[in-house]
Amino acid sequence: MVGTTEYSAAGAVQEPLGTLTNNHLQNGEKLRGGYYTPAAVANWLSHWAIRQPSDTILEPSCGDGVFLRAAANRLSALGCTSSEYGQLITGVELLPSEAERSTQLFTIAHPQAAPPTIFPADFFRWLVFNLDARFTVALGNPPFIRYQNFPEPSRTIAMQMLRQQGLKPNKLTNIWVPFIVAATSRLQPGGRLAMVIPAELLQVSYASQLRLFLVDRFRRIEVVTCNEMFFKNAEQEVVLLLAEGKLARPSSTNQCHINMTEFATLDALLKSDPGSKPEAQKIIQHENEKWLKYFLSAREIDFMRQVRLAPAVVSLNSHAEVDVGIVTGENAFFVLTKDQVRDNGLKGYLKPLIGRSAQLQGAQLTRTDLAQLVRENSRTFLLYIPPTANGGLSPSLDKYISRGERDKINKGYKCSIRNPWYSVPSVWVPNAFLFRQIYDFPRAVLNLTRATSTDTIHRMTCREKPEAVVASIYTHLTAASAEIEGRSYGGGVLELEPTEAEKLLLPRTLGIGLPLGEIDALVRAGRLPDALQQNDRKILMDNIGLTSAECTILREIWAKMRERRRARSRRK
Numbered sequence: 001m002v003g004t005t006e007y008s009a010a011g012a013v014q015e016p017l018g019t020l021t022n023n024h025l026q027n028g029e030k031l032r033g034g035y036y037t038p039a040a041v042a043n044w045l046s047h048w049a050i051r052q053p054s055d056t057i058l059e060p061s062c063g064d065g066v067f068l069r070a071a072a073n074r075l076s077a078l079g080c081t082s083s084e085y086g087q088l089i090t091g092v093e094l095l096p097s098e099a100e101r102s103t104q105l106f107t108i109a110h111p112q113a114a115p116p117t118i119f120p121a122d123f124f125r126w127l128v129f130n131l132d133a134r135f136t137v138a139l140g141n142p143p144f145i146r147y148q149n150f151p152e153p154s155r156t157i158a159m160q161m162l163r164q165q166g167l168k169p170n171k172l173t174n175i176w177v178p179f180i181v182a183a184t185s186r187l188q189p190g191g192r193l194a195m196v197i198p199a200e201l202l203q204v205s206y207a208s209q210l211r212l213f214l215v216d217r218f219r220r221i222e223v224v225t226c227n228e229m230f231f232k233n234a235e236q237e238v239v240l241l242l243a244e245g246k247l248a249r250p251s252s253t254n255q256c257h258i259n260m261t262e263f264a265t266l267d268a269l270l271k272s273d274p275g276s277k278p279e280a281q282k283i284i285q286h287e288n289e290k291w292l293k294y295f296l297s298a299r300e301i302d303f304m305r306q307v308r309l310a311p312a313v314v315s316l317n318s319h320a321e322v323d324v325g326i327v328t329g330e331n332a333f334f335v336l337t338k339d340q341v342r343d344n345g346l347k348g349y350l351k352p353l354i355g356r357s358a359q360l361q362g363a364q365l366t367r368t369d370l371a372q373l374v375r376e377n378s379r380t381f382l383l384y385i386p387p388t389a390n391g392g393l394s395p396s397l398d399k400y401i402s403r404g405e406r407d408k409i410n411k412g413y414k415c416s417i418r419n420p421w422y423s424v425p426s427v428w429v430p431n432a433f434l435f436r437q438i439y440d441f442p443r444a445v446l447n448l449t450r451a452t453s454t455d456t457i458h459r460m461t462c463r464e465k466p467e468a469v470v471a472s473i474y475t476h477l478t479a480a481s482a483e484i485e486g487r488s489y490g491g492g493v494l495e496l497e498p499t500e501a502e503k504l505l506l507p508r509t510l511g512i513g514l515p516l517g518e519i520d521a522l523v524r525a526g527r528l529p530d531a532l533q534q535n536d537r538k539i540l541m542d543n544i545g546l547t548s549a550e551c552t553i554l555r556e557i558w559a560k561m562r563e564r565r566r567a568r569s570r571r572k
């Protein structure tokens with residue numbers, strides 16, 4: 001449904017926010033790959049991207065045409081006559097019905113105007129047949145479709161185009177990536193790109209090549225985020241990408257400036273003037289790093305770069321290896337309480353196990369802690385049947401396995417690919433645990449028991465002195481680096497994959513901070529900030545040589561990034 005139109009102060013035709021967002025959800029959502037853009041957001045982006053009445057505009061996946069109408073609004077405000085829209089605005093849309101609807105809705109909004117040129121086509125095939133098509137502006141909100149759902153022959157053409165542009169796509173490459181690359185490649189020098197894209201751009205590895213691609217091609221990039229979701233019910237968090245000053249040819253020495261702007265509400269974002277932002281002073285480094293750190297100030301970013309290079313600072317990887325925990329395939333079957341063990345007669349086939357981070361209270365897990373968890377009937381037993389045990393199983397275990405087969409546990413993917421299905425692999429005891437999902441701090445816990453963990457918690461193998469490695473994690477240096485290395489998906493939680501965890505910053509020298517016992521006592525007493533502050537003094541100031549003000553910068557970086565992700569979860 002199209003809402004009644006009204007005129008904004010800027011003179012642009014505006015459709016009420018959100019009226020077009022949910023109308024095609026039931027059917028074809030997979031193909032559509034996301035939500036339609038609210039008219040107000042499309043108008044805001046068009047206002048920034050289109051600066052001349054002669055600008056030529058490409059919308060590569062126009063849906064029902066919200067950006068086409070927004071572009072016409074903006075061109076009109078710049079003095080363009082409505083008879084020119086047909087030549088200036090080009091839309092492409094895979095679904096013929098939506099392409100048709102684009103024309104209809106455009107005609108309703110601009111009855112006297114020449115409608116844009118809209119191609120009902122796959123954008124990547126369209127590119128092949130329109131090799132010379134060039135534009136000064138690219139606008140849109142490309143679909144979000146995973147590689148395996150990306151229909152052929154479109155996928156092969158898109159991947160080939162990515163390779164021609166110097167990228168190396170893989171099976172994680174989502175369809176929105178080739179959309180941005182292709183649209184950029186068709187921009188004239190000086191051109192602008194303004195798109196709604198997944199927040200994944202900032203942090204996931206599969207988008208790292210795209211980040212470099214953009215840095216090599218634009219003079220300036222602005223990423224706008226908003227604490228209020230743009231799209232109701234959307235799981236995918238989005239950001240607005242505003243890239244300007246397309247270079248005549250790519251340059252790996254280009255000094256691309258970046259700015260990240262964050263708004264608490266959509267209303268505040270829409271009231272802001274994207275054209276009036278000061279020139280960003282942050283220069284993006286030509287490296288495979290995430291862009292999350294650009295939420296920090298230029299001073300903070302420089303400081304983190306210097307600290308990383310300090311001889312007294314190393315990454316966790318120098319002291320320890322981080323691996324995922326055990327993948328049981330079905331925790332309800334394999335991870336048990338003492339009562340379940342007793343009721344099913346499973347004694348003799350067990351290993352102690354930590355399955356939830358809430359079971360780890362301090363900075364070390366002692367035998368007393370584990371015994372307490374067992375008494376509380378917490379799920380602390382892994383059903384462990386070595387593959388070699390086949391044949392000699394007790395009758396009660398045989399019965400439990402048969403019940404699992406009756407419940408089709410053996411048909412689950414992870415169980416079905418191992419032989420025998422009930423033999424959980426990779427059961428080994430780590431020196432320490434490291435939280436994979438972080439709410440406040442990247443907690444490390446020394447393991448003083450024979451317990452292992454499920455894959456909700458990482459396992460650490462220390463190269464030396466596990467106790468000292470764990471203790472040296474408890475500083476604001478590690479805290480700040482976790483926020484930069486990790487990823488957060490809108491749930492407020494920071495997630496660290498093992499390779500990301502191995503990049504956490506630590507002191508090179510071990511055993512110079514608070515004894516782990518003291519840290520443990522403070523953490524258990526809910527005094528993590530005290531533990532960090534005292535350890536900062538001993539490790540960061542006395543050993544690494546940072547000043548008290550520099551420790552404060554680290555603490556503020558941590559607090560700022562942590563609050564940012566938490567605020568995004570609160571808005572939900």
Ligand SMILES: C[S@@+](CC[C@H](N)C(=O)[O-])C[C@H]1O[C@@H](n2cnc3c(N)ncnc32)[C@H](O)[C@@H]1O
Pocket residue numbers: 031032033034035036037060061062063064065066067092093094095098121122123124140141142143144154
């Ligand atoms: C997330 S919707 C956004 C639509 C519109 N850009 C907007 O902002 O409201 C993505 C659109 O991409 C279209 N689409 C999907 N694959 C496409 C392709 N290969 N070529 C062109 N359009 C495609 C879908 O049909 C859908 O209309």
